[in-house]
Structures are given as C-alpha cells and as structure tokens.
Amino acid sequence: MSFTARSTFSSNYRSLGSVQVPSHRVRPSSSAASVYTGTVGPGSWISISSFRGGWGSGVPAGEKETMQDLNDHLASYLERVRSLEADIQRLEMKIREHLEKGPQVRDWGHYFKTIEDLRAQIFASAYETELAMRQSMESDIHGLRKVIDDTNVTGLQLETEIKALKEELLFMKQNHEEEVKGLQNQIANSGLTVELDAPKSQDLSKIMADIRAQYDELAQKNREELDKYWSQQIEESTTVVTTQTAEIGEAEMTLTELRPTAQSLEINLDSMRNLKASLENSLREVETRYAMQMEQLNGVLPHLESELSQTRAEGQRQAQEYEAEIATYRGLLEDGEDFSLTDALDSSNSLQTIQKTTTRKIVDGKVVSETNNTKILRR
Numbered sequence: 001m002s003f004t005a006r007s008t009f010s011s012n013y014r015s016l017g018s019v020q021v022p023s024h025r026v027r028p029s030s031s032a033a034s035v036y037t038g039t040v041g042p043g044s045w046i047s048i049s050s051f052r053g054g055w056g057s058g059v060p061a062g063e064k065e066t067m068q069d070l071n072d073h074l075a076s077y078l079e080r081v082r083s084l085e086a087d088i089q090r091l092e093m094k095i096r097e098h099l100e101k102g103p104q105v106r107d108w109g110h111y112f113k114t115i116e117d118l119r120a121q122i123f124a125s126a127y128e129t130e131l132a133m134r135q136s137m138e139s140d141i142h143g144l145r146k147v148i149d150d151t152n153v154t155g156l157q158l159e160t161e162i163k164a165l166k167e168e169l170l171f172m173k174q175n176h177e178e179e180v181k182g183l184q185n186q187i188a189n190s191g192l193t194v195e196l197d198a199p200k201s202q203d204l205s206k207i208m209a210d211i212r213a214q215y216d217e218l219a220q221k222n223r224e225e226l227d228k229y230w231s232q233q234i235e236e237s238t239t240v241v242t243t244q245t246a247e248i249g250e251a252e253m254t255l256t257e258l259r260p261t262a263q264s265l266e267i268n269l270d271s272m273r274n275l276k277a278s279l280e281n282s283l284r285e286v287e288t289r290y291a292m293q294m295e296q297l298n299g300v301l302p303h304l305e306s307e308l309s310q311t312r313a314e315g316q317r318q319a320q321e322y323e324a325e326i327a328t329y330r331g332l333l334e335d336g337e338d339f340s341l342t343d344a345l346d347s348s349n350s351l352q353t354i355q356k357t358t359t360r361k362i363v364d365g366k367v368v369s370e371t372n373n374t375k376i377l378r379r
Contacts, residue, residue: 070329074325074326074329077322077325077326078322080318081315081318081319084311084315084318085315087311088308088311091311092308095301095304095305098304099297099301108283111279115275118272119276122268122269123269126265126269129258129262129265130262133255133262136254137251137255140251144247144248147240147244148244150240151237154233154237155237162230165226169222176215179211183208183211187204187208303370306370358371359371
C-alpha cells in the first residue's frame with residue numbers, strides 16, 4: 001500500500017519602505033487565511049493574517065482605530081509564535097517518548113549460562129551413573145572370571161586326582177592279580193605235599209582266605225574314601241556354581257533395573273537439548289524482530305528530525321520577521337507626527353508570498369522519498 005502526502009505552508013509578509021508620502025485618509029482592510037501543515041503536528045492548522053491598507057473612498061478611520069488594529073495584528077503574531085514554540089516542544093516530546101518506548105536489547109546471557117549449567121549437570125550426572133554402572137559390571141565380571149578360573153583349576157586338579165586314582169586302582173588290581181597268581185602258583189607247587197601234610201594245606205587255605213579278606217576290606221575302604229571324596233568335591237562345586245549363578249542373576253537384575261534409569265536420563269537429556277534449541281530459535285526470532293523494528297525506527301527518525309529542524313527554522317524565521325516588523329513599528333511610532341502609522345501601512349504596497357510544498361511517498365508505513373518545492377509569488 002502506498003500513498004503520497006502533501007503539506008503546504010504559505011506565509012505572507014510585507015516589505016516596509018521608508019517612503020515619505022503626504023497624509024491621506026485610508027480604508028484599512030484585513031484578510032486572514034488558515035493553512036494546514038504537516039510539519040508542525042498531526043491535524044494542526046496555522047492561521048496567518050495579513051493587514052493591508054489601500055487607497056479608497058470609504059469611511060475614513062482614525063489613528064486610534066489603526067493603532068488598535070496594529071496591536072491586534074501584533075498580538076496575533078506573538079500568539080502564533082507561542083503556538084509554534086508549543087508545537088515544537090510537543091513534537092520534541094513525542095520524539096523523545098518514541099525513542100524511550102523503542103525496543104530495548106535484552107540480555108540473554110543469564111539464560112545461556114543457566115542452559116550451560118543444566119547441560120553440565122545432566123552430563124555430569126549421566127557420566128557418573130554410567131561410570132558407576134560400568135565399574136560395577138567390570139567388578140562383577142572380574143569376580144565371575146576369577147570364580148571361573150578357580151573352578152577350571154579345581155576341575156583340572158580333580159581330573160588329575162581321578163586319573164591318578166584310576167592309575168593307582170589299576171596298579172593295585174595288577175598287583176592283586178600278580179599276588180593271586182603267585183599264591184596260586186605257590187599252592188600249585190605245594191600241592192604235592194598236601195596229601196602228605198593235610199594240616200599245612202588247611203593253614204594255607206586259611207591264610208589265602210585271610211589275605212583275600214584283607215584285600216577286599218582294603219579295596220572297600222579305598223572305594224568308600226573315593227566315593228566320599230568325590231561326593232564332597234561334587235557338593236562343593238555344586239555350591240560354588242549355585243552361588244555364582246545367583247550372583248549372575250542378581251547382576252542381571254541390577255542391570256535390568258538400571259537400564260530404565262539410563263533411558264530416562266537420556267530422555268531428559270534429549271528434552272533439555274530440545275528446550276535449548278527452542279530457546280535459541282526464540283532468541284533468534286526476537287533478535288530478528290527487534291532488528292527490523294530498530295531498522296524501521298532508524299528510518300523514521302531522520303525524517304522526524306528533519307521535520308523538527310524545518311519547524312524550528314520556520315519558527316525562527318517567522319520570529320525574526322515578526323521582530324523586524326515590531327522594530328519597524330517601533331521606529332515609526334518614535335518618528336512622531338511627520339509619518340503616521342496609516343502612511344506606513346499605505347507605503348507597504350509590495351506583497352510577497354512564499355509557497356512551500358513538501359511531497360512524501362510512504363510505502364507500508366515507511367517514508368521512501370521526500371521532495372521539497374518552494375515558490376515565491378509577488379503581487
């Protein structure tokens with residue numbers, strides 16, 4: 001959306017001369033004009049009056065009435081000066097309020113510091129938890145490996161003992177067989193005398209039975225000792241394996257219980273990362289929006305300052321013109337009877353008009369171009 005705004009400011013002033021003319025009766029006439037200007041303030045009208053005397057054949061007016069008109073004219077000038085000064089002050093106040101209400105750059109440093117602290121705390125907590133879990137698992141694994149090694153060593157020792165016992169049993173069987181064969185040979189060799197000496201044969205049979213009983217008793221004793229030893233070893237191994245199985249089950253349960261905690265910590269870490277990303281996006285959006293607003297304000301501020309400068313210059317120029325006219329009136333009043341006020345008004349037959357036109361082009365609330373045109377009209 002674009003539109004063009006025009007503001008026109010016209011001022012009339014007199015060039016007063018010092019021409020001496022004879023005294024005549026004059027008919028004073030006055031004119032007033034109201035002109036809208038966009039440089040003083042929105043919706044402000046400046047009323048400019050001009051007093052003009054001319055030659056005519058109307059009813060003559062006295063110097064008292066002329067003096068009253070001049071006083072009214074001077075009062076209107078002073079009133080316009082005060083009005084312009086008030087408009088300038090009001091415009092300065094608006095500019096100051098506009099600058100004070102402008103966007104301020106917020107300090108997001110404490111938010112970044114809080115985010116960094118939270119991130120460090122989350123990382124430290126997750127690291128400590130994971131480290132404790134790892135150390136516990138490594139300790140359990142090390143203990144289990146030690147138990148496995150001990151079990152393997154014990155198994156090897158038992159296998160070695162079993163092998164040695166088997167060899168000893170085989171050796172004892174061989175010795176037993178050899179002794180039995182030797183005894184049988186002795187009995188066979190001594191069989192010739194058995195018939196001759198029957199009591200000796202009975203003694204040998206008894207001896208063989210005693211020896212057989214002793215060997216049977218010894219074998220039974222060795223068998224019982226081996227069964228007892230191996231039963232004890234098997235029971236101890238079973239107890240160790242059961243204990244290790246229970247410890248492994250407890251470690252697995254602990255790992256299962258800690259896994260949800262680790263997952264919850266990971267979820268919290270992801271949520272904090274998402275929150276950080278959201279805060280960063282919000283910060284970038286706010287910075288972008290404030291930068292755009294600041295750019296718009298920076299674009300409008302030079303035009304406001306230019307209007308303020310023009311208004312001040314116009315007020316100063318009019319004040320100087322009014323002071324010059326006042327000084328001229330004062331000088332004419334001090335001249336006495338040689339030159340009357342009406343004659344001074346009659347001598348100001350040169351009227352000059354200055355027309356100043358300001359054209360601005362506004363696009364989307366932003367001034368994109370400005371043109372000033374000044375015309376001087378004489379009559």
